[in-house]
Amino acid sequence: MEFKLIDYRNGIHAFDAGYVRHQLAAIHLIVDAGRAAFVDTGSNASLPRAERALAELGLGPASVDYVILTHIHLDHAGGAGAMMRAFPNARLVVHPRGARHMIAPAKLMAATEEVYGRDTARALYGELLPIPAARVVETTDGMTLPLGGRELAFYDAPGHAKHHVFIHDRAAKGIFTGDTFGIAYRECDVAGRPLLFPSTTPSQFDPADLRASVERMLALEPEAVYLTHFSRLAPPRPLAEAMLRRLDDFVRIARAAAGADPLPQIRAELERYFLAEARAHGVTLPDAEILDLWRMDVDLDAQGLAIWAAAQG
DSSP states (O other): OOOEEOSSSSSSSEOOOSSSTTTTTTEEEEEETTTTEEEOOGGGGHHHHHHHHHHHHTGGGGGGGEEEOSOOOOHHHHHHHHHHHOOTOOOOEEEEEHHHHHSHHHHHHHHHEEEHOHHHHHHHHHHOOOOOGGEEOOOOOOEEEETTTEEEEEOOOEEEEEEEEEETTTTTTTEEEEEETOOOOOOOOOOBBBBOOOOOOOOOOOOHHHHHHHHHHHHOOSEEEEETTTEESSSHHHHHHHHHHHHHHHHHHHHHSSSSSSHHHHHHHHHHHHHHHHHHHHHOOOOOHHHHHHHHHHHHHHHHHHHHHHHOO
């Protein structure tokens, strides 16, 4: 995949992780006064892209102070071990619920194989490299870390996952949202307007927590949000309103599903819903292309919704 370093002119840069396909996953790089931090990591195969991004900015491996994870789903954290080996001064910053899985990743890999299937999981992520506990910083809600002359604040953001955080870059007035603010594949942009869907992947999805986390982001009045899927969106509030409306629709679909195995019904209804929302947004791609873009998300969202609905009784 072609490499392009995006410069947002505020100390934040982004590049494609090279994960699965073009513009599926972004890695963000924050630079201030010669110090650097990566937010999310892609997979092991993303490391050469991270090294190239540093080189294009005139920085080397020793300039990296932090490798920050919004959460430990492997499209966000699969390359963390490789980055930590490559960047000798870096500390890994992660929610306490995720820290142990970065230090000893065997259980995390097993859980990923359960969701994706063993062969697919291994093809996507390879071997997860453990990270020494002494190099791990566990977040607390509201904590701050310095980066050059700016400050990064960390906040708990459950809803997509219990081990999720968001990062407020106060100097740039931006928030790195991981998956809590949703997913926007840019092939579905229409006249610069992104199409934003919630991410309800298994197995810790909770709609009330997700809504509360998004509202907490908005309360900080960011000028932009930076999504892992895919990068900068602005202005945040109207986008959040559209995403939360779709969240409510996802929940209605899950609650309406019946039978001993509601998963196929939820998946079929989600597929129809994704197409209908894309058409209402003005997307003109053929149905097959739209569904191909969102296929993995439809599958994983349906699983997460089914697990959540079953827990409601």
